[in-house]
Amino acid sequence: MDATKGVRLRLFQILVVLLAVPLAPGPLWAQGSPSEVIEGEYLVKFKPAAFGQVLGKLRGKAQLKGSFAQKGMYHLSNTDASLLEELRADPDVLYVEPNYRLQTITGDAQGQAVSAEEIQSTQSYTQSGAPVKAVEAWARSAAYDANNRPIVAIIDTGLDSNHYVFRQTNSLWVNTREIPGNGIDDDFNGYVDDVSGWNFITNSPNFFDDEDHGTHVAGIVLGATQNILAPQADLEPAKVRLMPLKFLDANGSGSTSAAISAMYYAVNMGAKVINCSWGGGSYSRALHDAITYAYEHGVIVVTAAGNYSNNNDVTPMYPANYDVPSNLSVAATGDSDRLASFSNYGASKVQIGAPGVYVYSTLPGGYFLSLSGTSMAAPFVAGAAAMAAREAPNMSGYQLRSMMIGTADAVSYLSGKVSSSGRVNLNNLLGVAQGQVSTSSYQPAYKPDYSADRSPASDAGAPAGCGLVSSVAGAGWGLGGGGSGGGGMAPGTVTGILFLLPFLLWVALRLRSPKDQRRFDRYIMQSDLIIKSGDRQLVGTIKTISMGGLSFDVDEALERGGTIQMKVLGPDGREAIEVEGRIVWSEQNQSYGVQFSSVREQAKAVLFGWTRHLVRQE
């Protein structure tokens, strides 16, 4: 697509920059082979720069698939080889790296999937024959409290939320600020109808698990907090909440850009624990940044060490190897606390062992299956972390990680294999956590050191040139929740100083309209509109407005670096609002729009005043 010709600018529109997720079926990531990348796709981070300048650098030579504008990071597709060279030479570019492919970390299954009747009659649940002391921990843990249910984000292949274990325990996270199925992004987080999770492949609320891995992992998270193998009628309300974020497809494969989107989403929507039962061999600065973002927000990230019997200190595995201080990397152990034969290890890079050999957990369709892998060990630790967070709610992810390492049972088999030389002990953990109820949050400063990058492929690995993109889809870009938090945000969230004029109009219109209105109802509004681009000025008249907005040729504005000034005259012809905006591409709407960056507080009030008397055009 040639972005410079025939494009039209749509004003008064909720604008979007998407983190679209390209996932053409492709070869799986495999140990030892060069890391797979998504052809033609790159993640680029710029030094702080105007969005318009960035757009100017890219124009015509790549498609902008997504943006973490607050972080200065952009996701490109169809990247031209010449652009890649330019970006690498550009002093404003901090890094440019391929969009690496990531993969689930699963080992062998044992036997067949079994029904609820079979599992309930044959198993007594502890996840493991090793003394992880889960049952004792459940007994001592704080009583169920609807207001104290930490969220565990499970970034994986999705979840079968209809499995009775999840339904009966009411364990799914619910975004109470989102009205289900109304086609509107009620909480303005950039995701329409994200009621209980998100699918970052299709950019939809449907996170159905078409691979089984995510459902199994989620069952283990819940299984660390209660007996999921109990008869259905005996299942208790969950003390934690599960947030399924799907970025891995039916082959268990996904892109780094989608993983990052899920990571930002999890943090911004309140997850305390993030489970990553997946990985790859390539170091990604962009993923490192995302995990750092989790750290900065007090979130603990639990990662699977890998299933290749490798020493991660020698052969890195990511995200397990990122040295972010709240990143807890987990090896798999068996009933006798031996390191599982398949499990990766690392006296420095892997911290703790947990049961990961033949673990029964949930499978889509109401079934159960016994699976092995560090993918199964990590979620046990994630569930344990959430249980500890219930007891000591002020603890940062960094403190939780330290506590988990400190309370692990020393096991001779793990000496020299994991940094703690220990296997998780849930009862010890909760005992210590219960003594930390009034301990306040603490964590040291941390800044990612990109020079830790041991992967030479990070800069040069991908073949340059135009790649095929199989699908383009996306989620909206809305106003960040409450304007609090600040800092780097997910695509789509904005800080207090950056918000959207069209958004305000839209809110005003919604407030004045019956709930059953169509989304693009048009309202009568007489106003002048002056748009300045460089030294050129366009003057027009608004006769009606709607979310759908109006349009004009945007070529000129793009030539000027994508920045425009807009002046809107009020209905009385005197009062005016002046705003500066930058032109951004909306993948979802396949059109350009204006993102307003400097709307004053008083302008907000003025807009609300103007729209008070608007009449709907029939």
Ligand code: CA
């Ligand atoms: Ca939403």
